[in-house]
Amino acid sequence: MVAIAVAVAALAALPQTVDAAQLRIDSITGIWTDAEGAPVDGLGTTRIDWGVPLTAAGSSAYAFEGAAPAAIGPFAPGETFDIGTFFHYNFPIDDQLLNGATLDLVIAGRVFPEPAATGSAFLVEQALRFDHQETFNLDDPCPGGTANGIGANVAGCADIVTIGTALPRSEAFVRDDQTFLFSLTGFEGGEASFLTSEATINSVPLTASFLVVEGAADVPVPASLPLLASLIGALGSFGWLRKRAAQS
Structure with a gap:
């Protein structure tokens, strides 16, 4: 599951919502x-x-x-x-x-x-x-x-x-x-x-x-965040399918 680990690390590296004033x-x-x-x-x-x-x-x-x-x-x-x-x-x-x-x-x-x-x-x-x-x-x-x-x-x-x-x-x-x-x-x-x-x-x-x-200004959520979250979900589903196939 190296791909999932890489995706999680990339998500953690994104800017978080903070007061940036x-x-x-x-x-x-x-x-x-x-x-x-x-x-x-x-x-x-x-x-x-x-x-x-x-x-x-x-x-x-x-x-x-x-x-x-x-x-x-x-x-x-x-x-x-x-x-x-x-x-x-x-x-x-x-x-x-x-x-x-x-x-x-x-x-x-x-x-x-x-x-x-x-x-x-x-x-x-x-x-x-x-x-x-x-x-x-x-x-x-x-x-x-x-x-x-x-x-x-x-x-x-x-x-x-x-x-x-x-x-x-x-x-x-x-x-x-x-x-x-x-x-x-x-x-x-x-x-x-x-x-x-x-x-x-x-x-x-x-x-x-x-x-x-x-009215504190927050750092906006990057446009790539939803795509990255979808990628993590897809990789997780792929891993689960591979595990089911190996058990069949």
Whole structure:
């Protein structure tokens, strides 16, 4: 029954019915549009600065650099990927304390029902709020109860940056009768906050993912599948007839 074994192996090798949606990103821009607390310079750009500098290092700042000067991906549903890098410049400044700032993101890309497809364009606009805790360097303990002079607080109490929860971090869009949900997942590793030591520049990737939530596209059944199934059946019948003839 070698012929049947070969036919079964060929059937197993055919593509199975799976969700084949993929996403690629063509461009990512991020502009700072709002700030609270200290007066800032740079709204409407990729970097904001605040505070009168107390050293030659300059003022404190937030900046964003998109991860897609060229297309990146493809990414599968549920896969986490970088959309850019968030920078925090924590330098000694006067008492002008930032409370938070908002980054408006515009993410353009394409979704694909299958790898070889051209893809359908999408555009997602989302805002991320960053809550800022500007610490006093000589406090001991530092915020959170950690001791001054060790770890991230080695040069004084580290500043704390946290992604706020007031703004939605997911947006749905529809392409080719499918509904996709694009979500900003936070800092790398799923973290919601991080510490920046005094007199340092801290950088961390911002991440995202997507899901197909309705009308998922399936890989079509190959036209040759019914023919192959018929061939397996015919070979099975032929083998059974040969066995009956041998027993006669």
